[in-house]
Amino acid sequence: MSKKPTMQKIADSLGVSRITVWKALNDQTGVSDAVRAQVIKLASQLGYTHRSQQKAPALLPSEEKNVSVIVSRPESSVFWTSIIHRIAQELSKSHINLLYTYVPSSTETGYQLPAALTNGTIQGAIIMNVYDAHLLRLIDRLEIPKVYLDTVTSISTFELHGDVLLLEGYENTRRITGMMLDRGRTALGFIGDIAYARTNRDRYEGFLAALADREIAPMPEFSLTESFNVNEYYHQIAQFLDHLKKLPQGFVCASDDLAYFVLQHMVEKGIRVPRELALSGFDGCSNYNGTDDFLTTVDVQTPLLGKRLARQLLYRIENPESDFELIYINSAIKEGPSTEF
Secondary structure (H helix, E strand, C coil): CCCCCCHHHHHHHHCCCHHHHHHHHCCCCCCCHHHHHHHHHHHHHHCCCCHHHHHCCCCCCCCCEEEEEEECCCCCCHHHHHHHHHHHHHHHHCCEEEEEEECCCCCCCCCCCCHHHHCCCCCCEEEECCCCHHHHHHHHCCCCCEEEECCCCCCCHHHCCCEEEEECCHHHHHHHHHHHHHCCCCCEEEECCCCCCHHHHHHHHHHHHHHHHCCCCCCHHHCECCCCCCCCHHHHHHHHHHCCCCCCCEEEECCHHHHHHHHHHHHHCCCCCCCCCEEECCECCCCCCCCCCCCEEEECCHHHHHHHHHHHHHHHHHCCCCCCCEEEECCEEECCHHHCC
16 A cells, blocks of 8 residues: 655655645745646645645646736836736636746837747736837737736727726826815926826826816926836936926826936935925835835735736636726825925
8 A cells, every 4th residue: 555645755756845845735935836836736646635725726737827927128116026926926826827928118010929929828918017009909919818907098998808907096196186286285297108108197187187176277387298218217307307497386296206206306406395395106116215105105005906917817717708897996095294285
């Protein structure tokens, strides 16, 4: 009679430690997706059943599944990496591998998508940080389940063959702008590329709506809404600020990144925030020293957003015939000293 398989036998067979096997079988952190899959697969083959597995997800199917996160540039910011990390965690619970596929930020005639997206390697995709209309249309032709985080303003969400998640920005920016206006700061500007992303456009429209609510005319000279070069954010913002004949009483920014660059320039010029200039951002990003708990922002819960994206893709894979969904994630405003008066 063969001996009952043990965690130690699985560990010896794979050349890993017993604690690694325990973590993999109990859905604990600290184990790579590849090792976790190997452990679960071998445990299933050996007939090993741990008591904690009674409520665990089904073991790895005979045919592995892969999905991809499609991005236009490698992202190293806390905001994006925390989203992607949680996506990977959630998919691993369903024994699905997460792949990264990088595509250019802009395309030329004749561009073809990477083979990994077209050769049957992947069974679904989450698209984020892709803001080239032509590229989005190429991706949208892929006959796989798709979930988009944001899109460009030139493509309606109803044109896309997939679910679309948007960070609600219209009402939140309307409220933040209204808060500044009601504190007596009536000369305000907006900073953000409104043609870049649907979410940026929503935030700008919320900014304008707050002014209209109070019958205050916008001051276009205080707003920078043109296209930004991702590698020259600070230079473009500094140039814009330096050419103003006078500063407004505050800036509403489409992201915390932009707000940080404004803050940095104000510090260099000896202008005090918020005493002389109110400032707000969006995203709840903590990439920069001096902004965490100081900047008024919209606090996006990035790990939960990653979980939501993963779960939405799983739903789309399991229910391909279901109508496509447009989903708004409504995050809370986090008020900091940067907008005090």
